[in-house]
Amino acid sequence: MSIIIIHIDLKYPNFHVVYIYMKQSQLFTKTRKEAPSDEVSKNAQLLIRAGYIHKVFAGGYTFLPLAVKVLENIANIIRYEMNAIGGQEMQSTALQSKEPWQATGRWNDAQVDNWFKTSLKNGTELSLAFTHEEPMTLMMKNFISSYKDLPVYPYDIRSVFRNEARAKSGVMRGREFYWKALYSFSKDKEQHDDFYEKIAEAYSRVYQRVGLGETTYKTFASGGTFSQYSHEFQTVCESGEDTIFIDTEKGIAVNQEVYTDEVLADLDISKENLTEAKAVEVGNIFSLADKFSTPIELSYTNENGKPQSVYMGSYGIGISRLMGVIVENMSDEKGIVWPEEIAPFTIHLITFGKNENIIREAENLYHDLKNAGIEVLFDDRDAGPGQKLNDADLMGMPYRIVYSEKSLEKGGVEITKRESGDTEFVDPERVVAYFNEG
């Protein structure tokens, strides 16, 4: 049994590490030349063609092994950042009882129009979660009674369900989608505001780390009942459904819904500095105050022995949506271009031809890479160079390594960066060091 040493930072609890390497001949998915004609979104077209997702119904996609790896890579980045600010991962149910939703008035289809509902044999109605404010608030009555129990920050990473009227945006707006939702429980506005700032910064780190840092803006949006503004994180994207106005100098944006002279003055933004862009909401953070804690009666005893409503917030990131946005923004006519930190594999290793010596040496390189903890997909299929190169471009690993007679004539294996197309020839013996040294 080979033992590999990997380095992870254990500073944060519950950090999931997903490691994977694979021979492509064993991967059960296949690429395809054409996307199904009913898929109109670029992200779904590319993800289906490259073997990452399979459509079950409009807006419902199975995540195939390569997508599971991408989603867990994103989820692990989010876990790390949430744990770093005190988040504790749990797993809420998908099925929910109606009582807490009735208490807040959100059970009614007139209030929430994207419910999926179902029922027990005895007729008891249940809902499929589209979010968890209500059940989370109800549950916390078991765990919060004193100011000493606050603040706490439970979060879920799971699939939730929204009965969207239309589903044309692939995994950017699924009827079943994978997301992270954190709920904050604080004793007062001050304690809440402190965390609100921390999680806004954590969100910025998440977008940075998944490769969307340059194109994602903290955006002022309408605030609802409890705050003048709420904050969204919007990624510039041609196929986005939102319109934002970006102040690139300040690194912030304003959603069209609050784009008024009054708001701009309030935010000290000049219209001349703003650029209009289509964007996708990739996260949001809400101050909820006592919107849920008062009707559901989640209170605590404060320092003076008086009962007081818990001050709440909620904070979502669509993980499968992020995957979709990345594919929309990071792809070219040949296929997907994954950012390195979330790619299913760092390297796509390819060998051509029937030269047994070369096939054996490529296999040795594959083992050397995986033994060094470098994630590698080895295209060992009995297929022609054209198909292998096209598939590598379509599937989008950051580095392609070609090990062939021709590459050896030119000085070693050919390493090509998917993003830039830059190529260099490296002695096969030096490949592991090439990646370990960055």
Place this chain on the structure above:
Amino acid sequence: MSIIIIHIDLKYPNFHVVYIYMKQSQLFTKTRKEAPSDEVSKNAQLLIRAGYIHKVFAGGYTFLPLAVKVLENIANIIRYEMNAIGGQEMQSTALQSKEPWQATGRWNDAQVDNWFKTSLKNGTELSLAFTHEEPMTLMMKNFISSYKDLPVYPYDIRSVFRNEARAKSGVMRGREFYWKALYSFSKDKEQHDDFYEKIAEAYSRVYQRVGLGETTYKTFASGGTFSQYSHEFQTVCESGEDTIFIDTEKGIAVNQEVYTDEVLADLDISKENLTEAKAVEVGNIFSLADKFSTPIELSYTNENGKPQSVYMGSYGIGISRLMGVIVENMSDEKGIVWPEEIAPFTIHLITFGKNENIIREAENLYHDLKNAGIEVLFDDRDAGPGQKLNDADLMGMPYRIVYSEKSLEKGGVEITKRESGDTEFVDPERVVAYFNEG
């Protein structure tokens, strides 16, 4: 940033590692003295009292941070064993379209009586997955066309839903539960049978590793249409709903449903060697032949160029059920007794009193343990010795370490094994070595 080295075997793709350590003062869950009066099962009573689960509705439980750790520890063992025999993890949807279920006749409530169903805005019916044979078979039409594409072994680890008429067994029979399901696609019976044996052995290793090896038996049960017998894995358990007859010498059992003289003769088992016991089904493996592939038309071209139905099997393990069975079987009047490999933490570190020197030293030990990669929960709460010791017994970590003035007088920290109650005193400086050397 502290860097820790952990050792994992990367032989298998997609291996998740979950690490966690925590100060108990920060854990948002709390223990409670009494379980809710409507909980009749021992597993739910203990898991609720110890802060592992929260009931949302009958048969629907939220998994709190400690339970997420237990479930992921079990899931990781299963991942390891499934990947080792060629399994590839994916993520099917919870919502399913009806077409493939209509093709096999299982959409009808007369055929399957535990469906949860829902619908899109336009009235299209959808179901909540209780299993995935039909959608998996339909999906594989995209990826299987030749005998060269076989065999393949996709699997899911996710929550599924069963609309049980009653829900009185806690997490042993939830209406929403966490499970692993693998589906095998083979070219013929021979290729299938080879895998069937392999996965039966993998299942035995799983039960061994989660701590149920001694009490779990491969059990002959009724076979259905395609094989004389099916195989279940049954764990002896007082609150089990099944009755089995165990041949301890052969290490196998017979389910009451096939307990006839004819079957015993066929299996070469003597009635005198059998012991009757109550048991819980903790896994099953099914040969399905073409039961699904023929109606859904999943076929391939064989070596002779002829079309042939794919030969299928399916293989389930209830992960949340396993957690429940372990609590039922491994607990005493004081609480849960987790097996070491699936415990949320290896060590429950406790300090008593107000001696600042001792509190500081205990904190140092906590850091030393986590820096050594040993999972530790540090009870740093401002609470009395009685409450801390009772909670440690209730929560069930394999090792309790008490760091107190009294323990130092007796020679160091007091290390107590939860299972045996055996105690020894160890020099604080030697504790990390004590655990690293086993």
